[in-house]
Amino acid sequence: MHPSTAIVFGECGFVPTPDVDALPAASYMRQNILDVIRGVAKRVMGTSTNHIVHTE
Numbered sequence: 001m002h003p004s005t006a007i008v009f010g011e012c013g014f015v016p017t018p019d020v021d022a023l024p025a026a027s028y029m030r031q032n033i034l035d036v037i038r039g040v041a042k043r044v045m046g047t048s049t050n051h052i053v054h055t056e
Helices: 002-010 017-021 030-053
Strands: none
16 A cells, blocks of 8 residues: 555645556455545644644
8 A cells, every 4th residue: 555655645635547547356345445645644643733733
């Protein structure tokens, strides 16, 4: 899943159709890319929140 995560992060959440279509060939389902998007979103929200409220 690392390549998919890098694509989601590098493309600011947009996953090009050819990359989504390639998931079944790599034994992944579309649900897996949704999990990646959720994980990236959670990380970005947490980092942004910590920066804004100076928790770190």
